[in-house]
Amino acid sequence: MSSLLLSASSTTSFRASSAYTSSSSGRQLLYASSFKKKVTHVVVPIEAAKAKEQLAPKASNKKKQQSSSSKMAIDSGATTQTPDFLHVSNAVVSSQPFAFVVGFVGAIAIVKAHKRDKTNALRKTKAVLRYFDAKGAAEVIRTLFAAAECDYEDFRYKFNMVENKPTIEKQHPLDKERGLFKQNLDRLPILEHSGMSVGQSKTIERYVARDLGLYGKNMAESWRIDAFAEHVRDVKDAWAKVRGNPFAPPDDDQIAKKEKWYNEDMTKWCERLEKVIENGEEGFVVGDKVSLADVVLYVTMTQTFDDAARAEKARESCPKMNKVIENVENLPGIQTWLASRPENRF
Known part of the structure; x- marks a missing residue:
């Protein structure tokens, strides 16, 4: 049996453990995860996982080379970079203030559209x-x-x-x-x-x-x-x-x-x-x-x-x-x- 422990930040922890076990129905791969003291077990048959992996299409060498070349070009700065003032970090996008602003603007747009629909009925x-x-x-x-x-x-x-x-x-x-x-x-x-x-x-x-x-x-x-x-x-x-x-x-x-x-x-x-x-x-x-x-x-x-x-x-x-x-x-x-x-x- 083997296990794996992953730590996120000082305020949030995530633990994942994996183990192999044998049963009358065949080998199974067990996953256990805990998040904020809540534990969830997910059982995935290894045979099903292997079958899915076998059915997935494999990329050709040419596509791999193209992907590798594109990645190298981006890493080396060959492509046009996004200006700093347009760059929004993942932390900002996922923050509550950002979500509030987006929701607020969307609500205003909906209200204005509703008002337009309510007026000018005499013209229609x-x-x-x-x-x-x-x-x-x-x-x-x-x-x-x-x-x-x-x-x-x-x-x-x-x-x-x-x-x-x-x-x-x-x-x-x-x-x-x-x-x-x-x-x-x-x-x-x-x-x-x-x-x-x-x-x-x-x-x-x-x-x-x-x-x-x-x-x-x-x-x-x-x-x-x-x-x-x-x-x-x-x-x-x-x-x-x-x-x-x-x-x-x-x-x-x-x-x-x-x-x-x-x-x-x-x-x-x-x-x-x-x-x-x-x-x-x-x-x-x-x-x-x-x-x-x-x-x-x-x-x-x-x-x-x-x-x-x-x-x-x-x-x-x-x-x-x-x-x-x-x-x-x-x-x-x-x-x-x-x-x-x-x-x-x-």
Whole structure:
């Protein structure tokens, strides 16, 4: 019986012992190894080991000579050597910090790929936006599609004005009866996309903005975009109280309220909004690219009020706001949209 002891380092030891033994089934070669006090025995029949060795192809003398020549060339430095700064030792590759860095980089790549797969779904599958043939609560959504140059179906329900009241075409009640509007409590707008329906105009705005990359680079930018959009909605709500019924001719009280709005109130609102525009010098409300906040401001300030000239004058003391509005209006997709969209009163 013979044995062999191998030592690795001062902290780790490895012992291998081999022995020949005879048994009724023939000679066998026994191996015993211990690692960290755990012992494992592996029994390999010598006949099987010899058979495997006999079946292995033997290299020809020519191949041996070639291999020997290559080895001599490498040992003598005849081949191009790897630069030191590119050389990574086996110790580094097998270290825990190296494995952590590789795993971390791989995880980031997977997350980014997953995010890309989750966005731009509106470009892959065409959406349908259902609303009346008017700007109203859908114009910000339409403008988001235009800013991103993303195709969609702009489905509009026509209506006629009869004695200052809108009369909607027959298709609208039929679609309502079919349940197409239920996700918005039988109201409009509705966005249909990938087999689902999305209700509430503000929810649709965020859905479209997030998918098309108009919702900020991170959560911090997203919540600031949301906050600014809500500030602008406060302005619209204040104007709605002044305007009254848009389908009825204004009375003397409404005329007086509108005068005060354009001369005083709107300017105050614009000056307050001006203070929270972060990057107005570059033409952006938040961050360094067009977002939902820019589009909401643009649509509200240019298409909401019944006197565009006076509305523009009310914000003449707000250079950052005007820069944002100009920046959005000059986008190629917006220019195309303004030239092609249907003309309507509301």
